[in-house]
Amino acid sequence: MVDFDVVELEEADHVEVGEQAPDFVRPLVNDEYWQNTSLSELTDDGPVLLVFHPMDGAFPSTYIWNELRDRELGEQLTVVGCSISDPYAHKRFIGERGMDYRLFSDPSAKVAREYGIDHELDGMAGIREPRPAVFLLDEERTVQYAWVASQWPEFPDYDEIESAVESHT
Amino acid sequence: MSTDQPPITLYRLQACPYCERVVRKLQEYDLDYQSRFVEPMHSDRNVVKRISGKRSVPAIVDENTGVTMSESGNIVDYLDKTYGGAA
Numbered sequence: 586m587v588d589f590d591v592v593e594l595e596e597a598d599h600v601e602v603g604e605q606a607p608d609f610v611r612p613l614v615n616d617e618y619w620q621n622t623s624l625s626e627l628t629d630d631g632p633v634l635l636v637f638h639p640m641d642g643a644f645p646s647t648y649i650w651n652e653l654r655d656r657e658l659g660e661q662l663t664v665v666g667c668s669i670s671d672p673y674a675h676k677r678f679i680g681e682r683g684m685d686y687r688l689f690s691d692p693s694a695k696v697a698r699e700y701g702i703d704h705e706l707d708g709m710a711g712i713r714e715p716r717p718a719v720f721l722l723d724e725e726r727t728v729q730y731a732w733v734a735s736q737w738p739e740f741p742d743y744d745e746i747e748s749a750v751e752s753h754t
Numbered sequence: 755m756s757t758d759q760p761p762i763t764l765y766r767l768q769a770c771p772y773c774e775r776v777v778r779k780l781q782e783y784d785l786d787y788q789s790r791f792v793e794p795m796h797s798d799r800n801v802v803k804r805i806s807g808k809r810s811v812p813a814i815v816d817e818n819t820g821v822t823m824s825e826s827g828n829i830v831d832y833l834d835k836t837y838g839g840a841a
Contacts, residue, residue, distance in 0.1 A: 617801040618765070618790040672791065 592737045594716055599701035599733045606635070606726045607699040611689040613665070614675035619690065625726060632662040632729075632754050633722045634746070637702060637715035641670040641678040641688075645717060645738050652743050654684040661754050662721075669694050669714045691715075702733055717741065721749050729753040761817040762787035765802050767794060772826040773812040779830050783837040787814075 600606050606624070613622035627633045636653065638646045646668065658664050667689040670678070675688040689696070697703035697715035706712045719741050721730035730749035732741050762780065764787050766773035780787050792799045792811060799809040806813040806824045813824040819836060823829050 612791070618792045620788055620790045673793070676793065 591739075594704055594735055594737050597702050597704075597716065597733050597735075599718065600720065600728055600731065602728050602731050604728055606720055606722050606728055607696075608726065609689075609691075609696045609699065611667070611691050611696060612672050613687050613689050614672045614679065615687045616676065616679045619672040619676070622689075624689075624722075627663050627665060628722055628724055628726050630663065631724060632750075634658060634662055634664045634750065635720045635722060636664065636666045636741075637697060637700070637718040638666055638668050639714060639717065639738075640668055641674045645740065646678070647682070648740065649717065650678075650682045650684060650686070653686065654682060656743060656747060658747070658750055659685055661750055665689060667691055667696055667715065669697075669712070704737075719746055721746070721753060723753065760786040760788045763790060763815045763817075764788070765790050765792055765805070765811050765813040765815075767792060767811050770811060775826045776812045776814065776829050776833075779833045783833060785833075785837060 608623055608625045610621055610623045612619040636649065638649050640646065653664060664686045665688065666686060669692050670690060671692055672690045675690055679688065691697065694703045694713040694715065702715045702718045703713045704716050706714060717734040717739060719732045720728050723729055762785055764776060766789055768791060792802055796809050802811060802813050803809045805815055806822050808824050810824050812826055812829060814829055815822045821832065823832055
Protein backbone atom coordinates (compact mmCIF):
# COMPACT_ATOMS: atom_id res chain seq x y z
CA MET A 586 0.00 0.00 0.00
CA VAL A 587 2.66 2.52 1.09
CA ASP A 588 6.46 2.22 0.98
CA PHE A 589 7.01 2.89 4.67
CA ASP A 590 5.96 1.22 7.90
CA VAL A 591 2.49 2.12 9.07
CA VAL A 592 2.28 3.03 12.74
CA GLU A 593 1.73 -0.03 14.94
CA LEU A 594 -0.71 0.41 17.79
CA GLU A 595 0.33 -0.89 21.19
CA GLU A 596 -1.06 -4.33 21.85
CA ALA A 597 -4.68 -4.32 22.97
CA ASP A 598 -5.95 -6.56 25.77
CA HIS A 599 -9.40 -6.62 24.24
CA VAL A 600 -12.57 -8.66 24.68
CA GLU A 601 -12.01 -12.00 22.92
CA VAL A 602 -14.10 -14.58 21.10
CA GLY A 603 -16.02 -16.70 23.62
CA GLU A 604 -16.09 -13.97 26.27
CA GLN A 605 -19.20 -12.03 27.21
CA ALA A 606 -19.02 -8.48 25.90
CA PRO A 607 -19.55 -5.80 28.58
CA ASP A 608 -23.02 -4.29 28.65
CA PHE A 609 -23.37 -0.52 28.61
CA VAL A 610 -25.94 2.26 28.30
CA ARG A 611 -25.31 5.21 26.00
CA PRO A 612 -27.43 7.50 23.83
CA LEU A 613 -28.24 5.54 20.67
CA VAL A 614 -28.70 7.89 17.73
CA ASN A 615 -30.86 7.30 14.67
CA ASP A 616 -31.70 9.69 11.85
CA GLU A 617 -34.38 11.41 13.96
CA TYR A 618 -33.55 11.33 17.67
CA TRP A 619 -31.45 9.74 20.38
CA GLN A 620 -32.38 7.82 23.45
CA ASN A 621 -30.50 6.03 26.22
CA THR A 622 -30.26 2.41 25.17
CA SER A 623 -28.39 -0.59 26.52
CA LEU A 624 -26.46 -2.99 24.34
CA SER A 625 -28.36 -5.86 25.97
CA GLU A 626 -31.67 -4.41 24.76
CA LEU A 627 -30.34 -4.87 21.25
CA THR A 628 -28.89 -8.35 21.78
CA ASP A 629 -32.17 -9.44 23.44
CA ASP A 630 -33.69 -9.10 19.99
CA GLY A 631 -30.98 -11.10 18.19
CA PRO A 632 -27.32 -11.00 17.13
CA VAL A 633 -25.57 -7.64 16.96
CA LEU A 634 -22.57 -6.43 14.99
CA LEU A 635 -20.92 -3.78 17.19
CA VAL A 636 -18.55 -1.58 15.21
CA PHE A 637 -16.17 0.83 16.95
CA HIS A 638 -14.94 3.58 14.69
CA PRO A 639 -12.91 6.81 14.86
CA MET A 640 -14.59 10.20 15.28
CA ASP A 641 -17.31 10.77 12.72
CA GLY A 642 -15.32 13.38 10.78
CA ALA A 643 -12.31 11.11 10.21
CA PHE A 644 -11.99 9.49 6.79
CA PRO A 645 -11.82 5.88 8.09
CA SER A 646 -15.33 6.32 9.51
CA THR A 647 -16.63 7.36 6.10
CA TYR A 648 -14.95 4.36 4.42
CA ILE A 649 -16.06 1.83 7.04
CA TRP A 650 -19.69 2.91 7.07
CA ASN A 651 -20.00 3.27 3.31
CA GLU A 652 -18.83 -0.32 2.98
CA LEU A 653 -21.08 -1.67 5.75
CA ARG A 654 -24.02 0.25 4.29
CA ASP A 655 -23.42 -1.13 0.79
CA ARG A 656 -23.14 -4.71 2.07
CA GLU A 657 -26.63 -4.43 3.59
CA LEU A 658 -25.71 -6.47 6.65
CA GLY A 659 -28.64 -4.91 8.46
CA GLU A 660 -30.91 -7.39 6.73
CA GLN A 661 -29.31 -10.23 8.68
CA LEU A 662 -28.70 -8.73 12.11
CA THR A 663 -28.60 -5.47 14.05
CA VAL A 664 -25.60 -3.34 13.09
CA VAL A 665 -24.62 -0.51 15.45
CA GLY A 666 -21.63 1.77 15.69
CA CYS A 667 -19.89 3.46 18.59
CA SER A 668 -17.56 6.45 18.56
CA ILE A 669 -16.71 9.37 20.81
CA SER A 670 -18.65 11.80 18.59
CA ASP A 671 -21.59 13.52 20.22
CA PRO A 672 -25.20 12.72 19.26
CA TYR A 673 -25.53 15.81 17.03
CA ALA A 674 -22.52 14.72 14.99
CA HIS A 675 -23.84 11.15 14.80
CA LYS A 676 -27.17 12.35 13.50
CA ARG A 677 -25.49 14.40 10.77
CA PHE A 678 -23.21 11.49 9.89
CA ILE A 679 -26.12 9.05 9.53
CA GLY A 680 -27.81 11.52 7.20
CA GLU A 681 -24.66 12.11 5.16
CA ARG A 682 -23.93 8.41 4.78
CA GLY A 683 -27.57 7.64 4.00
CA MET A 684 -27.55 4.59 6.22
CA ASP A 685 -30.09 2.80 8.39
CA TYR A 686 -27.60 1.87 11.11
CA ARG A 687 -27.69 3.53 14.53
CA LEU A 688 -24.68 4.82 16.45
CA PHE A 689 -23.90 4.90 20.16
CA SER A 690 -22.34 8.11 21.44
CA ASP A 691 -19.54 7.61 23.98
CA PRO A 692 -17.60 10.90 24.35
CA SER A 693 -15.74 9.72 27.45
CA ALA A 694 -14.45 6.63 25.58
CA LYS A 695 -15.34 4.63 28.69
CA VAL A 696 -17.03 1.92 26.61
CA ALA A 697 -13.90 1.62 24.48
CA ARG A 698 -11.85 1.32 27.67
CA GLU A 699 -14.12 -1.46 28.97
CA TYR A 700 -13.62 -3.33 25.70
CA GLY A 701 -9.85 -2.85 25.98
CA ILE A 702 -9.57 -1.01 22.67
CA ASP A 703 -9.10 2.67 23.53
CA HIS A 704 -6.05 4.59 22.44
CA GLU A 705 -4.73 8.10 22.86
CA LEU A 706 -4.58 10.26 19.77
CA ASP A 707 -1.20 11.81 19.10
CA GLY A 708 -1.48 15.57 18.68
CA MET A 709 -5.02 15.80 20.09
CA ALA A 710 -4.35 16.36 23.76
CA GLY A 711 -6.83 14.81 26.15
CA ILE A 712 -8.68 12.75 23.54
CA ARG A 713 -8.94 8.99 23.64
CA GLU A 714 -11.09 7.00 21.28
CA PRO A 715 -11.66 3.40 20.29
CA ARG A 716 -9.36 1.93 17.68
CA PRO A 717 -11.39 0.48 14.82
CA ALA A 718 -12.86 -2.80 16.02
CA VAL A 719 -15.72 -5.15 15.16
CA PHE A 720 -17.47 -7.57 17.51
CA LEU A 721 -20.16 -10.03 16.47
CA LEU A 722 -22.34 -10.82 19.49
CA ASP A 723 -25.02 -13.43 20.01
CA GLU A 724 -28.17 -13.04 22.13
CA GLU A 725 -26.15 -13.53 25.35
CA ARG A 726 -23.54 -10.96 24.21
CA THR A 727 -21.02 -13.76 23.76
CA VAL A 728 -18.41 -12.71 21.21
CA GLN A 729 -18.60 -14.90 18.08
CA TYR A 730 -16.10 -12.93 16.04
CA ALA A 731 -13.70 -10.14 16.95
CA TRP A 732 -11.38 -7.93 14.96
CA VAL A 733 -9.33 -5.10 16.46
CA ALA A 734 -7.04 -2.83 14.48
CA SER A 735 -3.37 -3.30 15.23
CA GLN A 736 -2.14 -0.54 12.91
CA TRP A 737 -3.17 3.07 12.53
CA PRO A 738 -5.06 3.20 10.32
CA GLU A 739 -6.29 -0.30 9.55
CA PHE A 740 -9.59 -1.43 8.08
CA PRO A 741 -11.67 -4.47 8.88
CA ASP A 742 -11.77 -7.42 6.49
CA TYR A 743 -15.34 -7.01 5.28
CA ASP A 744 -15.52 -10.40 3.57
CA GLU A 745 -14.44 -12.04 6.82
CA ILE A 746 -17.13 -10.12 8.69
CA GLU A 747 -19.74 -11.17 6.17
CA SER A 748 -18.85 -14.83 6.43
CA ALA A 749 -18.78 -14.59 10.25
CA VAL A 750 -22.26 -13.07 10.13
CA GLU A 751 -23.46 -15.79 7.76
CA SER A 752 -22.18 -18.62 9.94
CA HIS A 753 -23.53 -17.18 13.20
CA THR A 754 -26.97 -15.87 12.26
CA MET B 755 -37.43 -2.77 20.82
CA SER B 756 -37.71 -4.87 23.94
CA THR B 757 -40.79 -4.98 26.10
CA ASP B 758 -39.49 -3.29 29.26
CA GLN B 759 -39.65 0.27 27.90
CA PRO B 760 -41.04 2.89 30.26
CA PRO B 761 -44.68 3.73 29.46
CA ILE B 762 -44.03 7.45 29.06
CA THR B 763 -41.89 8.86 26.25
CA LEU B 764 -40.82 12.51 26.34
CA TYR B 765 -39.66 14.19 23.16
CA ARG B 766 -37.34 16.97 24.21
CA LEU B 767 -34.68 19.40 23.16
CA GLN B 768 -31.48 19.77 25.14
CA ALA B 769 -31.63 22.83 27.45
CA CYS B 770 -35.20 23.73 26.48
CA PRO B 771 -36.80 25.29 29.60
CA TYR B 772 -40.30 24.11 28.64
CA CYS B 773 -39.00 20.57 28.40
CA GLU B 774 -37.22 20.85 31.74
CA ARG B 775 -40.47 22.04 33.28
CA VAL B 776 -42.09 18.76 32.20
CA VAL B 777 -39.10 16.74 33.40
CA ARG B 778 -39.41 18.34 36.83
CA LYS B 779 -43.04 17.29 36.97
CA LEU B 780 -42.32 13.73 35.84
CA GLN B 781 -39.68 13.49 38.55
CA GLU B 782 -41.97 15.03 41.17
CA TYR B 783 -44.45 12.21 40.58
CA ASP B 784 -41.64 9.66 40.32
CA LEU B 785 -42.85 8.53 36.90
CA ASP B 786 -40.89 6.10 34.76
CA TYR B 787 -40.11 7.82 31.45
CA GLN B 788 -37.64 7.71 28.58
CA SER B 789 -36.26 10.76 26.80
CA ARG B 790 -35.91 11.11 23.05
CA PHE B 791 -33.78 14.09 22.11
CA VAL B 792 -34.46 15.88 18.84
CA GLU B 793 -32.70 18.70 16.99
CA PRO B 794 -33.12 22.44 17.49
CA MET B 795 -34.04 22.85 13.81
CA HIS B 796 -37.81 22.77 13.59
CA SER B 797 -37.74 21.24 10.13
CA ASP B 798 -35.68 18.31 11.47
CA ARG B 799 -38.37 17.15 13.84
CA ASN B 800 -40.55 14.96 11.67
CA VAL B 801 -40.64 12.27 14.31
CA VAL B 802 -42.43 14.67 16.67
CA LYS B 803 -44.83 15.72 13.96
CA ARG B 804 -45.68 12.09 13.23
CA ILE B 805 -46.63 11.35 16.82
CA SER B 806 -48.27 14.62 17.85
CA GLY B 807 -49.22 16.38 14.63
CA LYS B 808 -46.91 19.30 15.49
CA ARG B 809 -43.17 19.81 15.48
CA SER B 810 -43.09 21.53 18.87
CA VAL B 811 -41.43 20.10 21.95
CA PRO B 812 -41.94 19.06 24.64
CA ALA B 813 -44.33 16.35 23.58
CA ILE B 814 -45.21 13.26 25.53
CA VAL B 815 -46.71 9.90 24.71
CA ASP B 816 -48.25 8.16 27.71
CA GLU B 817 -49.03 4.53 27.05
CA ASN B 818 -50.70 4.23 30.45
CA THR B 819 -53.57 6.33 29.18
CA GLY B 820 -53.07 6.40 25.40
CA VAL B 821 -52.57 10.17 25.55
CA THR B 822 -50.23 12.10 23.23
CA MET B 823 -49.81 15.78 24.01
CA SER B 824 -47.63 18.82 23.36
CA GLU B 825 -47.08 22.21 25.04
CA SER B 826 -45.65 22.23 28.52
CA GLY B 827 -48.61 23.96 30.20
CA ASN B 828 -51.00 21.32 28.89
CA ILE B 829 -48.65 18.50 29.79
CA VAL B 830 -48.10 19.74 33.33
CA ASP B 831 -51.87 20.06 33.83
CA TYR B 832 -52.37 16.59 32.43
CA LEU B 833 -49.70 15.10 34.71
CA ASP B 834 -51.18 16.86 37.75
CA LYS B 835 -54.65 15.57 36.95
CA THR B 836 -53.53 12.05 36.09
CA TYR B 837 -50.78 11.42 38.62
CA GLY B 838 -51.29 14.19 41.21
CA GLY B 839 -51.17 13.18 44.85
CA ALA B 840 -54.79 14.08 45.55
CA ALA B 841 -56.02 10.95 43.78
